[in-house]
Amino acid sequence: MLHQDIFEELMSEQEINDTVDKIAAQINRDYAGKSVIVVGVLKGSIMFLADLLRKLTIDDCQLDFVAASSYSSGSVSSGKVKITKDITCNPIGRDILLVEDILDTGNTLSYIKDHLMKMGAASVRICTLFDKPARRKQPVAADYTGKTIDDLFIVGYGLDYSEHYRNLPYVGVLKSEIYS
Helix, strand or coil, X not given: CCCCCXXXXXXXXXXXXXXXXXXXXXXXXXXXXXXXXXXXXXXXXXXXXXXXXXXXXXXXXXXXXXXXXCCCCCCCCCCCCEEEECCCCCCCCCEEEEEEEEECCCHHHHHHHHHHHHCCCCEEEEEEEEECHHHCCCCCCCCEEEEECCCCCEEECCECECCECCCCCCEEEECHHHHC
8 A cells, every 4th residue: 555645655565576676686696606705785675685685696695783873763873883793704705795675875785784894704796675875875786786766765665764664565755745
């Protein structure tokens, strides 16, 4: 059900599925024959990560999670990143695929990527379903991107507004009167 009074659909369930297929195919080619740790950034990546993992054919693939935030609540980043849950896999000498729902300011992903490299990872590539370059504050780019979007506030498929709307099976643009 689309809540048209709250948001407009940006990406349907089918479009999401097709996008995840394309990203997974590229990752499968790039990591063929390699060992990789797939690290999901909690909480937003969970739906994208679950669908992506089911489509990966990498033989040696481990899963881990990191939780970090630069948002206290609401819609504005504080710019100060804090890791609240670190990975448990040993990253030394390993290739890491960092999976996130959206690359926005770049503060969080830049911080996590640097953190994992300092822990000894051989490489860290970023995979994001959405890229919002208009809000970028850190010089970080995704290696795998589903869709580049304008400066829109989106929810659904793991993306939230104050912990709401993550459960929607599609992605919608939240109307500004909701978060302003």
